[in-house]
Amino acid sequence: MKRIQVIGMGCSKCKKLYEMAEAAAKELKIDYQMEKIDDINKIADMGVMMTPAIAINDEVKISGRLPGMDELKKIISE
């Protein structure tokens, strides 16, 4: 199972990324679990400085920008 972690402190782009990531996972028909990471220390520990960011199984893939649907699907299915 893949843990899809959306990192951000509640900005509008973070919410958008969360929705997009969930939609992408559904379309890919994979076994997944969504996680929202908004604790400042957890965000710092993951090394993220710019939000929105997305990590798969604790590995940060994108930070500081909202990816397109194609790129998002690619990183989730990898």
Added chain:
Amino acid sequence: MFKPLQMFTDWLVYNLMAMDKSSRLSGAVNFFVFDTIKILILLVLIIYTISIIRTFLSPERVREIILKKSHFSAHLWAAALGIITPFCTCSAIPLFIGFLQSGIPLGVTFSFLVASPMINEVAVIMLLGMFGFKVTAIYILSGYIIAVASGLLIGALDTEHLLKGFDISKRINNTVFGVKITATERSRYAFEYMKGIIKTVWPYVLIGIGIGAFIHGYVPADFLSKYAGADKWYAVPLATLVGIPLYSNAAGVIPLVSALTEKGVSLGTTLSFMMAVTGLSLPEFIILSRVMKLKLLMIFFSTVGVGIMFTGFLFNFLIR
């Protein structure tokens, strides 16, 4: 560069709309059409270009560059990189902690934190479009000096015990992560970013230029000089205070202020006002209260505030 646009505007207003060239209304309409189109063109071109550059300059890269510099030059670099690396208010905390926990001193981090919002691309474009090159250069240089000086001052004070909510002594590795960004993604990001900014600021640009055009056409020249001229001591602090709650509205505020300057508000007062709008932000203040005690926030705000007012007084004194 904008001569063809002015010719087009003249044709549109005086020929197509058949307005009387000498009337106040036609002057205001001409001003409005010309400035709106000019600003929108500048916003699209410059923001797209800057966004492309930014995809090559992640905060991890920025951090790496600053970490390699020695004390004083670290401040200079932090403020300079702050100018080209904007962050949204919601990234202020991760960025702040990420800098400190990689070993960048608190004062240097503040130099970055002050420069980044004050000299942001929208403000610079609006200044360039409404005030021209000279005022823009003065603004950037003053903002840069304020950022470096505030950082140096906060660094010299012993303020690390005024941080809260995270462990400053913790060290994280500076890892640059993520999938390699492709050229298509770079360009898509830049386009989306530019679109996002235009979508947020265009109403303010229209309203700001609209009111500015009205003032330009109808308010007599020098009307405001007896209230806000360079010799009025209260103009600078008042302008700074009024600017604080107007955060993020540089797009609407600058055309307005440009018209007011034409009617007698002095340059120093104008500079203070614009810097307070961009550099002193209430939402950022509230967000940062999660990692800073009130005392440090007050030090941060008053240092920048004093710097802004000093700039205002200085230019009011120099240019009378």
